[in-house]
Amino acid sequence: METINCNLCGSEEYRVVYSMPDRLYFNDEWFTVVECKSCGLGFVNPRPTYSEIFRYYPPSFYESFEKERVFHQRRYRNQAKFLTGIPMGKDKNILLDVGCANGDFPRYMQTIGWEVEGVEVSPNSKPISDFKIYNQEFTDIPIHEAYYDAITAWAVLEHVHNPMSYFRKAAEVLKPGGFFVFLVTNFESISSKNLFREDLPRHLYFFTEKTVKEYLEKSGLELLRSDYSDQIYSMRPVNWLRYYVYRYLKKHNLKWEDIPLTRIEYFNKNKLNKNLWSNLQYAVSQNPFTLVDIMLMPLFEKYQMLSKSYGIVTYIATKH
Ligand SMILES: [Zn+2]
Structure with missing residues (x-):
């Protein structure tokens, strides 16, 4: 383990x-x-230090992506939409997907006319042979000029030990007018800050629009727009009502001990399979208040997206 200063401003x-x-x-x-x-x-x-962090990413962590694979086409289409507006040259545009895992998003981009490359640091993800892949840190790839029309990093920057070096590398290898599109969690949301929805210690950094702007400014990039929605990944504000009750009636924030077991944790603890009957058992085991929390959650989520307080944000930045 190591104790660190702020990665953005250096403060202790x-x-x-x-x-x-x-x-x-x-x-x-x-x-x-x-x-x-x-x-x-x-x-x-x-x-955990850089060498200690690997034990928190066992092979099963990557298998979970593989299982969901079939449902991903819609997500890739939504991700691709963020790249519209990039000027097209006479050659194919080139995309670099940082943290591309098994390579399915770049592969989708190939089908819609992009030339693609990927970066994946994990030895536990599947080998890729149908496009150029760098199996090293993004900051170490042997490109040192404005080469890419687009760089994407979907849920990557919260995992890295030095986000500043990633922003600076993106600025170095992006062409002027190109897009750097990245999705991260939102530290301004109660999901991230109060509801224990972050994946510790795999998530190491927690950004807000303000801190993202400062990172971009320090690396020579500029924010074009931000999108607060669940169209790529979601972060459901589970226990949101409980949070407000504690905050306004009990006058304190939720602690880890105040959070009930999730459905999956309940199933595992009681050795239940996922089916209608075990779902019912879970529902009955919860206090009725939790059910109201769950039932009203979609409404609260809509409110979060409209008020820019949702747990997930996609930022679209450019270089001049
Ligand atoms: Zn700071």
């Missing part, structure tokens, strides 16, 4: 926001999220 001053265990693999290992007092960046501190 931060306040503790919350602590929670690794929900997926090591339930007895706890991590703390802090917020920089000077710029507002959120980050895990102390955190």
Whole structure:
């Protein structure tokens, strides 16, 4: 483990926001999220070092992507929409997808006329042979000029140890007028900050539109627009009503201990299979309040998207 300063502004001053265990693999290992007092960046501190982090990404972490594969076509179409508006040259436009996992998104982009390349650092993802792939950190790829018309990073920047170096590398290899499109969680949302919906310690950084703008500015890029929606990934604000009740009636924020088991955790604990009967059992085991929470959640989510307080944001940036 290592203790770090703010990656964005270098400050050593931060306040503790919350602590929670690794929900997926090591339930007895706890991590703390802090917020920089000077710029507002959120980050895990102390955190596993670069060499320690790999044990938190076992092969099963990547298998979960593989299982969902068939349902992904719609997501790729939605992702591709963020790249419309990039000027087309007389040659094919070139895309670099950072953190491309098994390569399905770049493969989709090939079918709609793009030349594609990918970066994937994990040895646990499937080998790719149908387009150029760099199996190394994005910051280490041997390109040092404005080469790409678009760079995408879907749910990647929250995982890396040094986001600043990623922003700077993107600025270095992006062509003027090209797009850098990236999706991250939103530290301004109650899902991220209060409802324990972040995936610790795989998520190491927590951004807001303000901190994203500062990163872009420091690396010579500019924000064109931001999209707060669940059209690519979702972050359901589970327990949102509970949060407001604690906040306004009990006068304190939720702690990890106040959060009920998720459906999946309940199934695992009671060795149940996923079916209608076990879903019913889960519903009955919850206090009725939780059910109201669940029933009204879609409405609250719509409100979050409209008020730019949803848990997921896609940013579209450019270089001049
Ligand atoms: Zn800072």
